[in-house]
Amino acid sequence: MARLDGKVALITGAASGMGKVAAELFAREGARVLLADVTDEAGRAAADEISSAGGHAAFVHTDVSKPEELQAAVRSTVARFGALNVLYNNAGIFPADDGSVTETSERTWDRVMDINLKGVFLGCKYAIPAMIESGGGSIINVASFVALVGAATAQIAYTASKGGVLSMTREIAVEFARKGIRANALCPGPIETPLLAELLADPVRRERRLVHIPVGRFGQAEEIARAALFLASDESSFVTGATFVVDGGITAAYVTPE
Ligand code: NAD
Secondary structure, three states, X not given: OOOOOOOEEEEEOOOOHHHHHHHHHHHHOOOEEEEEEOOHHHHXXXXXXXXXXXXXXXXXXXXXXXXXXXXXHHHHHHHHHOOOOEEEEOXXXXXXXXXXXXXXXXXXXXXXXXXHHHHHHHHHHHXXXXXXXXXXXXXXXXXXXXXXXXXXXXOHHHHHHHHHHHHHHHHHHHHHHHHOEEEEEEEEOOEOOHHHHHHHHOHHHHHHHHOOOOOOOOEOHHHHHHHHHHHHOHHXXXXXXXXXXXXXXXXXXXXXXX
């Protein structure tokens, strides 16, 4: 039996990176998957690939910062697949003009908060009633290791948004625990996806980060998708309100190996 047999999942930011890999993995594990993203062409292609491989998937254009679009994505998931059991709030941005607190513009701050933090709030707001009606489910909110430790290479709005995701997730977990909803915050370390492509292409910036990762390498999207799969499935039935860190040991380290 596949690990997500009979489950319906809504994944935001599923056109690229970790969301896309998770959509493929969830579908291979038996879930019917609604891919939601602002990037239509790549999102449709990702859903088509899953369908061609024999899975069940559909794409819906969704800007997670727009309430009506997230509400429509939830409705569309239930209309197409008959339920909503897994919400994977994965969409996020990491803009280059987000830096030190003294230099970052309010415009950038607001844009990051709208997508990374309000987007998660809206996802939960509209999906939870549908999940309760479906008999319960699992919410995976993507935070980051930067919600747990500070960096001198600041990205102030991004970091603050992920801290918000982390604390919001705990509260949701506690409030809805007896309604059969689990909510966990997934905190990836640096993962080689398009989000970090520009940063990791610069050898100096790459090395500056690599030195802090005990395992000595960046993570791969598949390694985060596998953690999300565990949180989505009933294998994690007693896991809720957790800060689920998948970071190659960064947040455990003081001095890393030579
Ligand atoms: P990615 O850039 O490859 O994918 C992000 C996806 O989100 C893209 O498809 C993009 O179109 C979509 N998106 C952006 N704005 C959106 C919006 N308003 N509405 C809907 N979709 C939107 O990035 P990734 O590395 O796979 O990141 C996925 C999540 O993981 C993000 O929340 C990110 O902050 C988080 N994260 C990434 C890393 C990393 O090192 N890559 C580390 C920790 C956390």
